[in-house]
Amino acid sequence: MxxxxxxxxxxxxxxxxxxxxxxxxxxxxxxxxxxxxxxxxxxxxxxxxxxxxxxxxxxxxxxxxxxxxIGYMPQKITIDPTLPISTLRFLQLANASQTACHEVLKSMDIGHLAKTPIQNLSGGELQRALLARAILRKxxxxxxxxxxxxxxxxxxxxxxxxxxxxxxxxxxxxxxxxxxxxxxxxxxxxxxxxxxxxxxxxxxxxxxxxxxxxxxxxxxxxxxxxxxxxxxxxxxxxxxxxxxxxxxxxxxx
Amino acid sequence: MPTETTVIMTDFLVYALLAGLGVALVAGPLGCFVVWRRMAYFGDTLAHSALLGVSLGVLLDINLNITVIAIPLMMAMGLVFLEQRGFLSLDTLLGILSHSALAAGLVVISLLPDVRVDLMSLLFGDLLAVTKSDLWVIYSVSAAVMGLLALLWKQLINITVDSELAAVEGTNVALVSTALMLITALVIALAMKVVGVLLITALLIIPAATARRVSKTPEQMAIAASIIAMLTVVMGLAMSWNLDTPAGPSVVISASFLFCLSLLYRRQLS
Structure with missing residues (x-):
């Protein structure tokens, strides 16, 4: 069971x-x-x-x-454009190491977006980034x-x-x-x-x-x-x- | 050889400068949170209730340092309570509370038997009247605020990005946002001395907005905002000294000038 x-x-x-x-x-x-x-x-x-x-x-x-x-992927998030934050940093907020974040980004096919501000991601890219953050906590x-x-x-x-x-x-x-x-x-x-x-x-x-x-x-x-x-x-x-x-x-x- | 007058003059100018720098140091990072979390109107509301705090403190003969913090905090709690009832938008609620607090503060001041409160200095700041004991208060509160911000930095960034994600991942969102509210009330009480209740929000958000244009991480922006805020204090005091303009508004106009300059700076596309 x-x-x-x-x-x-x-x-x-x-x-x-x-x-x-x-x-x-x-x-x-x-x-x-x-x-x-x-x-x-x-x-x-x-x-x-x-x-x-x-x-x-x-x-x-x-x-x-x-x-x-629990890993949570919300429907959407709105981050004010005045907050300078890269996709990598967004993932690191889940208390994960930089290497782990890079790995999970690569596995989601968005490894090239690590340095991009999170607000600049397209809808589909953001969904992958959110999923990446959810699974980072294993x-x-x-x-x-x-x-x-x-x-x-x-x-x-x-x-x-x-x-x-x-x-x-x-x-x-x-x-x-x-x-x-x-x-x-x-x-x-x-x-x-x-x-x-x-x-x-x-x-x-x-x-x-x-x-x-x-x-x-x-x-x-x-x-x-x-x-x-x-x-x-x-x-x-x-x-x-x-x-x-x-x-x-x-x-x- | 300096005359006695110039010695006194430089003395209070040094005090003013030190006081302004002490407040600007913390106004930078806190201003970033005000900008990121869209709390500008909230800052105004707290500032206006700080005026009510001063007038009530004088009226009821309570220590002003207590009322100037306690009244804005009570106002913030009232705001949270009304927002949860959810029949008016936050924007409207802030408008009601902010202007009610300002009006009540002005009415209470007018009721005081003799003029024991200098209304103009409350509204626009009185940097040039800073005393040595004011400096002690400013620097100990600044140090406490910096300590709190450093301690809670990661959680503060986390709840600013998305409070629900932060909560699921184990951040105590209620505790951290209450702490931020307390920090905001403390900094506003300090900044009142420098720029007065009507211009406090400007001292918080203009340096932060200017810093945004040159920053790639939250930390860079917080440090840049601090430096810019301190620069505007020096510029504002120089302007006040040379042109005999009021210190608070001069500081704010210097901040606006730097912001306009930053608009000319074109960021390289990364």
Whole structure:
């Protein structure tokens, strides 16, 4: 049995009286990849921050293994342009040696950007730099908040491959937040669909048999098919919130 | 042979110069954080509450050194409290607190029975009235601030880059940002003597902004800002001495002049 790293038990969180996380329980095991999906405003980032310990829940328990080392890749960071800081220095803030930083930058294919001011990196380069900082601490739990946001499908495959091989080499648990409701990384062990409460969870379907799918998406993306107990509009916002109620096929109580 | 008058004149000029240099030394690195963390308006708010601190101290007969630090710190805590309630933007809250504090300070001063407070020296500084005991206060507080900054430097840079990443990696963000707030209140209380409450933010941010143009690391920028701030004190006092202009505004105008000069400097693309 792989090591249990973190559990959440019946977590509730509200902001300004509005519930954002409602009765969520989950556990993260070493070596397992979990993808957290859900529509906009479903509380994915809030749940990720509760897992990280950045937000205290109103009620419920967060238990961590004493050996836990968390690496965190935020969705985005904004560093004021007046702060003169190179990409290398940014990585060194994770308490890592210069050699270790150079190595990890090279492994991310951005070794040539070590001296570049971090504010000058492109979106994709910055994501790699953030991932580099997250893994510098040799974490056993890697939390990635929308790591493929704004990256095209090829870049997405490359990033998924990188995350997958990192997860293997570090033997760490991965929690990945994704805004995409249907396409998740094929290596995912567990998909959790969040809509304030956990509305469903399971394994993504492998679709590698279908050559047309592989043509379009490559091998690293899989379709997660699931039935929502709510509807979305084109922006991923939940429609008709007032009539939303738990149905029988919701696998929680 | 120097007359008695010139001896006294040079004496207070030396005191003024030493006081200004002592404050400029710490205004440089702290000003960098004010610029990096976009705290200019926050600095203004603390400065205006320092004025309220002085007037309340005189009114209630409490040691001014205490009220001039305590009132800005209370204001900062009130700000954190209101910000967490989240019904107004930080910008608006700062505007409300900053100007309320300034107005309250001015009203309280007007209520004092006899004129025991020189309003102009509070608003624009009174560098030329610095005494030997002021110098002791300035240099001990400066030393304490430098010590704190050096001790917390890495954590301060870390929370400035991204406080959530820093928190996940084990930095006590609340403690470090509270320390920065305390340091800011201390430096503002010192800088009041040099440039007065209305111009404190200028002494913090103009040298830092000038230093940005010649720096490649946070440390370079902090040291450069210190040197530039000290240079502007020397220039400002020289100007004040020769043209008989008020010392505080002269220091700030020297800082602005150096900033304009720095705009002419073209950085080589690396």
């Amino acid at each position: 792989s090591k249990l790293l973190l559990t959440l038990e019946t977590i509730h969180k509200a902001f300004g009286g509005k519930p954002v996380i409602d009765n969520v329980s989950l556990s993260l095991h070493q070596g397992e990849i979990t993808t957290l999906i859900g529509p906009n405003g479903a509380g994915k980032s809030t749940l990720a921050k509760i897992i990280l310990g950045l937000i205290k829940p109103d009620s419920g328990l967060r238990k961590t293994n004493p050996d836990i080392r 974490p056993n739990l890697l939390v990635l908040d929308e790591p493929v946001q704004g990256v095209d499908i090829n870049g997405q495959n490359a990033l998924y491959q990188m995350i997958n091989s990192l997860a293997k080499s570090l033997n760490c648990a991965v929690l990945m937040v994704s805004h995409d409701l249907h396409l998740v990384m094929s290596a995912t062990d567990q998909v959790i669909c969040l809509n304030r409460h956990i509305c469903c969870q399971g394994h993504p379907e492998q679709v590698t048999q279908d050559p047309a799918f592989i043509d379009i998406f490559g091998h690293t993306t899989a379709i997660y098919s699931h039935h929502h107990d709510h509807d979305h509009n084109l922006h991923g916002e939940i429609l008709d919130e007032t009539t939303h109620a738990h149905r029988d096929d919701c696998d929680h109580d």
